[in-house]
Amino acid sequence: MWIPLFPLRCEEARHEGLAAYPTALLAPDTTRKLWQISPLARHAGVKPGMTVSQAIGLCPTLRLIEPDPVHYDERFAHLLSALNEVSPVVEPGDLGLVYVGCDGLEGIYGGPEKVVEAIRRTSHAARVGLGLGKFTAWVAASRSKPGEAVIVQRGTEAKFLAAQPISALPLDADTHRRLRQLGIRTLGALAALPEEAVTAQFGAMGRRLWRLAAGRIAEPVAGRSAPEPIVAALTFFAPVGERELLAHALDQLIARALKHPRRIGWRVHAVRLRADLEGSSSWLAAILLRDPTADAGRIAAPLKTRLEQSPPTGAVERLVLEFTAFAPGTSELQLFARDAQAAARAGQQRALQSAAREIRMRVKRSPLYHIVEVQPWSRLPERRYALIDYEP
């Protein structure tokens, strides 16, 4: 499943009407350059990598958006969770690209079309490709239209791949140029060459490219199964009725469960807190966290609210905490989350956003502005920077 320009699509989803305008997302590492461009902006001549001033010169109505990597990661984690409902084998690729293992799913859903339909239901904007191996599936997805699917039937992979352009291969710019100079424009043209000749010319990478183009490689989806529930329990010496004591015990249980080795690499999605009460009765609170987290405070908050609002009806003899569902941890997700600095930057942006919102609520208007570089090289000082309303 592939959602091109995933970050831009996330922004369009949370800013109503944004899709109707030419839009560009600023680069996560430098706000001077553009990263992702909407089709409308591309039509106006704006390209990724351009500076803000170049882009505005070409498209004065361009709307610029600062990136929110944490939000994109969260949305991507939601997508992965939804796909996990369809298949237990899900492998995240780049942001917006997910490989879903479909072996055995036909027995549950029906034919390949039904499997694709189940996958498509998780995102309406996604392009879906079904084929043997990750590369064939990816090429099929890249050839489908948004919200549609291309299915490559078993045995027809080589024929399907032969007609595809060489840009479908994971090539660096230099190899792409060299292949084009040799007159090779399709995967079929590359596969028609002797494997040894391609290997001699391009080395080990060339051999891999040839095998991909010829449909000789069918890499399976490397999913990972979610861990078993993690349980932490505490038996009190004497039955406890005080809520403060229970809340303290809950904090200890959460800390203990978070340290469990099976939890590493996973964020907690669903939590259950059970209490065995004096007199053989019990109490249960089950919470589904809207945003999966590994933060003790965020896990504890809804459980403590439940303890306050509908406490156990008797003294508690034993308290049991269970983490019952998990979402992949950010560390295995995207390029942003792998970059601790980028994640920290995104956290700072969120704090700033929250502070700005508070100021606006207090003074009833926004006295905050945001400085953007327009022509930092200009000899005229007033041309170098501009102010824009800071609106979180």
Next chain:
Amino acid sequence: MVTSSRTPLRTDRLRAVNEPQPVTVDLDESGLMTVGRSDGRTVGKVEAILESWRIDDEWWRRTIARNYMEVILEGGKRMVLFQDLLTGQWFAQMP
């Protein structure tokens, strides 16, 4: 520089930063400059000119010709002034 927001930045709402502020520059009999605000209040007398430079730009669109000078006023305040060579008007601006 503050970066953030993620809200679409509408380029039609860009406001200029560091726009030139009109000032008056008067010369007394001995050739000393006095800088004043546009509302008539005096900013100060120029004690020294540290540096001067000229900018000629955008001749292809609407010619810009400015004579900049960085000055020190009485009391030690540093200021950058320029004279628009096309209109003769004086402005103050951050460098």
